[in-house]
Amino acid sequence: MRADQFEANAPGTLVPIFNGVAFVPAPLPPLIEPKWELTARLDKASAALARAAGYARLVANPEHLLRPLLLREAVESNRLEGTHTQIADVLRQQAVGPPADHQRAGRQLEVLRSLQAIDDGTAWVVERRELSPFLIRSLHGELLRDVRGTDKSPGRFRTTQVLIGAEGDTPAAARFVPPPPEHVEASIAELSAFMGSDETYPVLVSAALSHYQFEAIHPFEDGNGRLGRILIILMLMSRGVIEKPLVALSPFFERRRDEYQRRLNEVSTRGAWTEWVLFFLDAIQAQAEDSSRRAVTLTELTEKYRSLARAKSRTQTPLVAIDLLMERVFVSAPELATYAKCNYRTARAALEALAALGVVEQVEGAYPQLWVARELSEEVYER
Numbered sequence: 001m002r003a004d005q006f007e008a009n010a011p012g013t014l015v016p017i018f019n020g021v022a023f024v025p026a027p028l029p030p031l032i033e034p035k036w037e038l039t040a041r042l043d044k045a046s047a048a049l050a051r052a053a054g055y056a057r058l059v060a061n062p063e064h065l066l067r068p069l070l071l072r073e074a075v076e077s078n079r080l081e082g083t084h085t086q087i088a089d090v091l092r093q094q095a096v097g098p099p100a101d102h103q104r105a106g107r108q109l110e111v112l113r114s115l116q117a118i119d120d121g122t123a124w125v126v127e128r129r130e131l132s133p134f135l136i137r138s139l140h141g142e143l144l145r146d147v148r149g150t151d152k153s154p155g156r157f158r159t160t161q162v163l164i165g166a167e168g169d170t171p172a173a174a175r176f177v178p179p180p181p182e183h184v185e186a187s188i189a190e191l192s193a194f195m196g197s198d199e200t201y202p203v204l205v206s207a208a209l210s211h212y213q214f215e216a217i218h219p220f221e222d223g224n225g226r227l228g229r230i231l232i233i234l235m236l237m238s239r240g241v242i243e244k245p246l247v248a249l250s251p252f253f254e255r256r257r258d259e260y261q262r263r264l265n266e267v268s269t270r271g272a273w274t275e276w277v278l279f280f281l282d283a284i285q286a287q288a289e290d291s292s293r294r295a296v297t298l299t300e301l302t303e304k305y306r307s308l309a310r311a312k313s314r315t316q317t318p319l320v321a322i323d324l325l326m327e328r329v330f331v332s333a334p335e336l337a338t339y340a341k342c343n344y345r346t347a348r349a350a351l352e353a354l355a356a357l358g359v360v361e362q363v364e365g366a367y368p369q370l371w372v373a374r375e376l377s378e379e380v381y382e383r
Contacts, residue, residue, distance in 0.1 A: 001177045009271040012216070017161055017180055020171025023268055024179040025216040027190045028209050029200040032273050038205075038281075045204055045281040048288035052246050055295035060302065064326040065295050066244060068381040073233070073248030074114035077226045080254050083110050083148070087381050088329075088372075092363075095330035096370060110147045114226055117142045121234045122245055131195045131231070131238055133188050136219070139230065143223050152221035157184045162218055176265060178218035187217045195235050203239045207232055208280035212267050229253070246291050252283040298380050302326060305373075308357045317342055317350035325360065325373045329381065332368045 003014055003021050012025040032038075059065045075087055085107050089099075094112070098105035117139045124135055141155025153159075159181050165174035179187065195210050214228040233245045253260040263279045266272040302322070309318040320340040324331055337347035351371045354360045360371040 001171060001174050005269050007270040010269055011267065011271050011273070015180065017171060017177070020174075020177060022161065022171070022177040022179050023216065024183050025187070025213055025268070027187075028194045028213055029198060029206070030209070030271070030273055032201070032205070032277065035274060038274060038277065041278055041281040041285075042202060042204060045284040045288070046202075048285040048292075049242060049247065052288040052291040052295070053242065055292040056244065056246055058299050059295055060299075061323075061326065062244060064302070065291075065298055066246070067327065068294060068298075069248050069291055070115060070118050070245060071111075071381065073118065073229070073245075073250050074111045076248075076254040077114060077229050077250035078107075078110050080250060080257060080260075081223075081225050083107050085111050088377055091329045091377065091381070092366075092370070092372075095328060095332065095335070096366065096368065106147060113143050113145055113147055114230070117227070118230055118233065118245065121230055122237065125234050125237045130192070131234060132192055133185070136188060136192070136227070136231070140220055140223055140227055143227055143230075149222035152223070154223075157181070157188065157219050158221045160221065162221060164218065175261075176216075176268065178216060184217060184219045187213075188219050191217065195231070196238065203236065203241050204281060204284060205277055206239075207235050207241075208277045209273070210235060211280070212264055212276060215264055216268060247284060247287045248291075249280075249283045249287055251290070252286050294380050298326070298376075301376055301379065305354075305357075305359050308359060309354070312357055313350075313353055315346070315350070317346055318353050321347075321350045321354055322359070325354075325376065329377050330363070330370055330372050331360070332370050334368065 001020060006014060011030050012023050014021045015024055056062060056065055071087055071090065075085055075090065078085065090108050090111050093099065093105070093108045098108065120142055121135065121139050137155045144150050144152065144154035161180055162178055163169050163171060163174035164176040164178065171177050191210060191213050198206055211228055211232050214231060215224060218224045229250050232249055236242050236247070237245065259279065263276045267276050305322045306319060309322060317340050321331065321336050324336055324339045331351065333344055333348040333351055336351065337344050340347060351360060355362060355371065360373050363370040363372050
């Protein structure tokens with residue numbers, strides 16, 4: 001990272017470190033010039049969020065919608081950091097356990113740890129607790145528990161200098177050099193206070209500023225990107241913009257990865273706040289609209305499957321199986337027997353009846369025997 005990349009209005013200070021310089025971001029909020037385009041984009045993003053909340057209320061069980069949204073967030077956020085997994089594989093691992101391939105199982109476990117961190121953070125916010133440094137450390141500890149990066153001090157702010165760039169980069173060659181470790185704790189304390197109560201700007205704008213700030217501080221040795229994107233969801237919930245984690249931005253950021261990284265970097269080098277905030281608001285609008293589409297599709301599929309089961313089945317077990325499928329996607333007969341409080345033969349017969357109706361199909365080579373709601377997986381989780 002070269003000092004001459006940073007213009008006079010860069011929102012921070014360059015400090016010398018061994019073999020280069022590091023960037024210490026100034027505390028939030030910055031001064032952003034009001035623009036009509038910014039106001040218009042903010043209105044569109046806010047309206048899209050309101051529509052998503054409305055469609056979500058049409059879903060009989062909100063968890064059936066939140067699960068695909070958050071799983072997509074976890075998968076795409078990990079993909080941004082170089083861990084590539086398929087949503088269907090993660091769902092299958094949740095149903096029957098990890099595959100024999102340890103590397104593949106490890107990659108999928110990283111996604112599951114991200115999901116758990118989101119759940120933990122959501123529970124914290126629902127209890128009306130502050131987005132504190134303690135929470136941030138706790139979520140980081142869960143994110144890296146027993147997965148790649150577990151040797152990078154999970155749950156503890158870094159005590160060493162880190163670089164953002166290619167492996168082996170020096171401070172002079174790195175794309176970005178975050179502040180030295182002695183600045184981290186105070187910077188995160190300031191950011192936490194801003195996230196919780198600052199009213200300088202509308203909350204969606206403040207969320208954009210906060211995400212930049214967290215990534216610029218880069219408080220941990222590993223996992224900063226994944227945790228920073230989780231904190232967006234938690235901040236929007238804690239400030240009352242959304243009641244549930246209905247918007248997941250990582251799929252948008254992954255689709256436009258280069259622009260995402262460039263916009264963040266240009267804030268540091270030339271104070272390009274407006275351009276970053278506009279990009280962030282585009283992400284909010286796009287992903288809120290995506291959530292609305294998935295809510296509608298889920299509602300339609302649920303009613304379609306229930307209508308088929310009511311018309312063609314003589315027992316209630318296939319209807320109960322549909323509830324479980326909406327929650328799990330992959331289902332075994334023993335799992336359904338436990339869920340429906342029936343015997344194995346009744347559970348298996350229900351799944352076979354749903355297979356005859358085209359609701360599920362048997363997964364070849366799966367042990368224990370497994371059925372999957374393929375249309376649900378493709379239309380609500382993957383598309």
